[in-house]
Structure formats: C-alpha cells, structure tokens
Amino acid sequence: MGISFPPVATGEQRDFTIDVMDKLDLTHIRFAENWNRRGMAPDFTPLRRRIDDLRAAGLSILLTVQSDAPDAACARRNAHSCLITADAPLEAYLTALVAAVGNDIDAIQFGNEWDNQFVGSTQEFLALHTRFADTIRREAPDLTIVLGGITGRAAYAHAYCQNAQSFTLPGIDLTEIKQGFCVTDADRNARTIAEVTYVLQNADYDVADIHLYDADGLWQSAVAWFAGLTVGRPVWVTEFGGPSPELEPDDPYYQAARLAAYLAAIRQLPIARAYYFKLIDDNGSYHSRSGLFDRRGREKPAFSVFEDALSEW
Structure with a gap:
C-alpha cells in the first residue's frame, strides 16, 4: 500500500508527508517529474533534494x-x-534524469492517464513510450517500467456495459448514469477498450497500471479483464479512491464510510500494489476532496478509517 501524489515540493511538505507515512507504516510513494518545468537544459537539483x-x-x-x-x-x-517531436532530445533528457536519480527510485513510468489526457493518438503515445522504454532499458536495466496510468473507463465499460456487472452507490439512482455511460458513450467506450487493449499488448513494460475510483463494486471484474491483457505481468493500482464529486455527497463522514468500502475492495483484488489518492485535499484535481487531511492539514474522519484498516491487514 502507498500514497499517490502526496505533497513533496517543499521541505515542509516532505516533512508532513514523511511523518504521515511513518504513522501509517507505509513505504510506497508516487509523485511526478515534468520535463516542461526543467527546460531544455534540465537541472535536477530540486528533484534530487526531494528524493534524498x-x-x-x-x-x-x-x-x-x-x-x-x-x-x-x-x-x-x-x-x-x-x-x-521525433527530433526532440527526449532520450538525452531521460538519460540525464536516470543519471541523476535512477539509483534511488524503484520504478518509473511515462505519462499519466494517457487514455484520457494524452494530446495525440494511441499510436503516437505508444511511439513515445517506446522511446522512453528503450532509453530506460539501456541506461537503467534493473529499473521497473510501469505502463503509464490507465483510467478505469475501458475496464468499467467492459464490466458494466458489456458484461452487465451491477454496482451501487449509497442512496443514488444509477439509471441515468448507466444510460449515459453505456449508451451515450458507447462509441467512446469501444474506442477506449480497443486503444487500451492495443497498448497493453504491444508496449514494453514490466507492470501494468490501472486507476480505480468510485465504483468499487466493479473493481474485481475490471481488474480481472485488465489483468487478462497483460500477458502475465503484475498489475498495480497507482490511484484509487473517491467519492465521485459529481454524483456523491461532499461530506467528510460520507467519504470515510466509502473509504472503508474502497479498502475492503482493494484488499480482495489480485494486484501487487495499490496507492491511495490522496493525502491532502486540493483545488486542482478531479477528486479534490478525497484526502485523508483537509487543505489546512487537519485530519479528516477518513484518516482514522485508513489507519484502522491498515492496522488489521
């Protein structure tokens, strides 16, 4: 078990995150590096401080x-x-990145939720991932390559729409939700299923990565389908959580109750690792209120649920 994208930018943030990770007895952490913020002549000193x-x-x-x-x-x-671009010095950037921090990280991935966020086509993403993987294999052959995070859309569509796997949310009528997701979005779902299948079957990676949110009743079926496409490679869930900000109440006690259900579902999955999203509420992410702490760093009811669940594992 780990935490995905906790605050690590400043020394104060790292101290907070480290203290909480220690209290929860967690050892896995996921955060991001962005070439755009480093510039064409990257200085990895800030990243080096974080990792140290x-x-x-x-x-x-x-x-x-x-x-x-x-x-x-x-x-x-x-x-x-x-x-x-094809002539951009991506390989030089990655080579310098690995030289700076490669010995002190345990796994690396290119892209986050590419099936939803990437600006180009599936083939263009796969071409970039191939350049990434080729460089990592050459410069750090022992480093685990995790196929960049994949949203739950394809796996949910397969489970919920194609296989008629049902799920519930407390007190919420899902009739319109199913109509919109399975009927209105049918073409989008079919494309996403095809794209995710293609990348899982053709990319170079050691671990496949899926994100699971909100619909915990679908997670078992979703992961079973997803794992069937990875040709025996392990599956990590590098983001899981909720509740849905569009469908469910924005209430910390409701969140805590749902978190108990998420953790119970995660524990039953045939996965090697899971990272909860997120540690502290923010204003920028879609699941901005899924933190174990509020924006002022105060414990929410969810923290006790998380702590108590881990103590029983």
Missing part, C-alpha cells in the same frame, strides 16, 4: 515522468501533455 529526503525516510519511489516537454520539443499540447 524521501529515501532517507525509507520510502520506495515510483516516479511518473509526465508526457510533457518544453514548447521547443512539442508539436502540439493540451492542458495535460504534449506530443513530443
């Missing part, structure tokens, strides 16, 4: 290298990613 502090605390690091780059290396971009 986290490693000194005994934490195992999964580094997510965002599918982003400086404008000079991009053919086009959106809010989450860019299409890195």
Whole structure:
C-alpha cells in the first residue's frame, strides 16, 4: 500500500508527508517529474533534494515522468501533455534524469492517464513510450517500467456495459448514469477498450497500471479483464479512491464510510500494489476532496478509517 501524489515540493511538505507515512507504516510513494518545468537544459537539483529526503525516510519511489516537454520539443499540447517531436532530445533528457536519480527510485513510468489526457493518438503515445522504454532499458536495466496510468473507463465499460456487472452507490439512482455511460458513450467506450487493449499488448513494460475510483463494486471484474491483457505481468493500482464529486455527497463522514468500502475492495483484488489518492485535499484535481487531511492539514474522519484498516491487514 502507498500514497499517490502526496505533497513533496517543499521541505515542509516532505516533512508532513514523511511523518504521515511513518504513522501509517507505509513505504510506497508516487509523485511526478515534468520535463516542461526543467527546460531544455534540465537541472535536477530540486528533484534530487526531494528524493534524498524521501529515501532517507525509507520510502520506495515510483516516479511518473509526465508526457510533457518544453514548447521547443512539442508539436502540439493540451492542458495535460504534449506530443513530443521525433527530433526532440527526449532520450538525452531521460538519460540525464536516470543519471541523476535512477539509483534511488524503484520504478518509473511515462505519462499519466494517457487514455484520457494524452494530446495525440494511441499510436503516437505508444511511439513515445517506446522511446522512453528503450532509453530506460539501456541506461537503467534493473529499473521497473510501469505502463503509464490507465483510467478505469475501458475496464468499467467492459464490466458494466458489456458484461452487465451491477454496482451501487449509497442512496443514488444509477439509471441515468448507466444510460449515459453505456449508451451515450458507447462509441467512446469501444474506442477506449480497443486503444487500451492495443497498448497493453504491444508496449514494453514490466507492470501494468490501472486507476480505480468510485465504483468499487466493479473493481474485481475490471481488474480481472485488465489483468487478462497483460500477458502475465503484475498489475498495480497507482490511484484509487473517491467519492465521485459529481454524483456523491461532499461530506467528510460520507467519504470515510466509502473509504472503508474502497479498502475492503482493494484488499480482495489480485494486484501487487495499490496507492491511495490522496493525502491532502486540493483545488486542482478531479477528486479534490478525497484526502485523508483537509487543505489546512487537519485530519479528516477518513484518516482514522485508513489507519484502522491498515492496522488489521
């Protein structure tokens, strides 16, 4: 069990995160590196400080290298990613990154939720992932490559729409939700299933990565389908949590009750590792209120649920 994207940018944030990880007896942490913020002549000193502090605390690091780059290396971009050009020095950036921190991270991945956020096509993502994987294999052959986070859409569509696997949310009528997801979004779902299947079957990776949110009743079926496409490679869930900000109450006690259900579902999955999202509430992410702490760093009821569940595992 670990935490995905906790605050680590400043020394104060790292101290907070390390203290909580120690209290919960967790050792796995996931956070991101972004070439766009480093520039064409990257200085990895800030990243080195983060990793030094986290490693000194005994934490195992999964580094997510965002599918982003400086404008000079991009053919086009959106809010989450860019299409890195064929002649951009991606390999040089990755070689320098691995030289700076490769010995102190345990796993690495390219992109986050590429099936939903990547600006280019599936083939263009796979081409970039191939450049990434080729460089990592050459420069750090012992480093675990995790296929960049995949949203639950394809797996949910397969379980909920194609296989008629049911699920419930407390007090919520899902009739319109099923109509919208399974009927209105049918074409999108079919494309996403095909794209995820293609990448899982053709990419170079050691571990497959799926994100699971909200619909915990679908997780078992979703992971079974997903794992069937990985050709025997292990599955990690590098983000799980909820509740849905569009469908469910924004109430910390409701969140705590749902978290108990998420943890029970995660414990039953045939996966090697899971990272909860998130540690502290924010204003930027979709699941912005899924933290174990509020934005002022105060414990929410969810923290006790999380702590108590882990103590029983």
